[in-house]
Amino acid sequence: MKEPVLVACAHGTRNPTGRRLIAELALAARRLRPGLVTTAAFVDVQPPTVVDVVASLAAEGRAAVVVPLLLSGGYHVHVDIAGAVAAHPGAVAARPLGPDERLVEVLADRLREAGADAGTAVVLAAAGSSDPRAVADVERTAALLQWGRSGPVTCGYGSAATPSVPDAVAAARAAGATRVVVAAYLLAPGHFADKLAAAGADAVTAPLLPDDRVAAVLLDRYDAARD
Numbered sequence: 515m516k517e518p519v520l521v522a523c524a525h526g527t528r529n530p531t532g533r534r535l536i537a538e539l540a541l542a543a544r545r546l547r548p549g550l551v552t553t554a555a556f557v558d559v560q561p562p563t564v565v566d567v568v569a570s571l572a573a574e575g576r577a578a579v580v581v582p583l584l585l586s587g588g589y590h591v592h593v594d595i596a597g598a599v600a601a602h603p604g605a606v607a608a609r610p611l612g613p614d615e616r617l618v619e620v621l622a623d624r625l626r627e628a629g630a631d632a633g634t635a636v637v638l639a640a641a642g643s644s645d646p647r648a649v650a651d652v653e654r655t656a657a658l659l660q661w662g663r664s665g666p667v668t669c670g671y672g673s674a675a676t677p678s679v680p681d682a683v684a685a686a687r688a689a690g691a692t693r694v695v696v697a698a699y700l701l702a703p704g705h706f707a708d709k710l711a712a713a714g715a716d717a718v719t720a721p722l723l724p725d726d727r728v729a730a731v732l733l734d735r736y737d738a739a740r741d
Contacts, residue, residue, distance in 0.1 A: 518577035518604075520552040520736050521567055523595055525584065525641075526559030527704035533560070535702040535723040536583060542729035543736075550733075555580070557590045564598040572602040580605065581735045585612035585699055586651035588643030608739035612699075613651050616727040618658040621697050624719035628695055633665040635691030637682045637715065640699045641706050642671030649675050655699065665691070670713070672706040679713040687714075695719065701728070 522540045527533060540552045553571075555564040564580060571578045580599055582591050587610050599605040611617065621638075630636065638659060640652040652669050660667040666689070670682030677685065679696060686694045696715040700707050702723050710718045722728055 516576070517550065518579045518606075518736075518740050519571055520550060520732075521555050521564065521571070521578050521580040522552055522732065523555040523557065523564045523567075523580050523582050523584075524701075525590065525704075526556035527702070528559060529702070529704045529708075532702035532704040532707075535721075539583065539701070539723060539729055539732065542724070542726055543732050546726070546729055547733055557594045564595055568598045568602055568605045572604055575604075577604040578602075578606075579608055579736050579739045581608040581732055581739070582610040583701060583732070584610040585617070585655075585701070586610060586640065586643065586648040588645040588648030592645065592647070606739050608735040610651070611701075611728065611731050611735065613654040613658065614731050615658060616731055617722060618655060620722045620725050620727055621655075621659055621699065621719070624722070625695060625697055628717045628719045630693075630695040630717070630719075631665075632663050635665045635686040635689075635694045636663070636667045637670045637679060637686060637694060637696050637713075638667060638699050639670050639672070639679045639682075639696045639706075639710055639713070639718075640675075642674040644674040652699065659697070667697075670696070672709065679710060683714045698722075 555567040670679035696718045700721045
């Protein structure tokens, strides 16, 4: 019996570098798991939609595991992706990539690359969601990142949730921080990442990709959902 197709479902972006890095993430998963069949789907901005991809695979009689290339569980996970698999018994949805300790390790590496030491105030910048489950996922990631750091780690959001990233940076300075670094809790460059430079921080980290640890999380989500 054929293994289910791994449908790597991203948000979607118009940023060409972001598109390339998301595509390379699926290629990295194939490299780590030779023979695995993967395909891409999106919930916004660019085609093909996750609804169309899952329906097409179902029409071919192929089982599918949709892995959200998202860092928390918000509307896209609980509504868009859940709805796409609901009508097809051979399709299941995995949980999103985050929270995960390996992603926190990548964040810590990006902070070091940006010149942040253990005492630097960090604002974990996430895209944001009105879903409290997504906010809880980001806060869990911040708590994991705080471990071993003497400087505070707080959260900021691009939309839908509060505080905004600029407000979180300003609050860190008001609390006495002499240096504030924004940790971009994003897979790849795109609209939100472009806005972080204007948030008022001393530095902004690079997104998580490229990094094989993210591909390993992707494969773990696939394996857990198909078991």
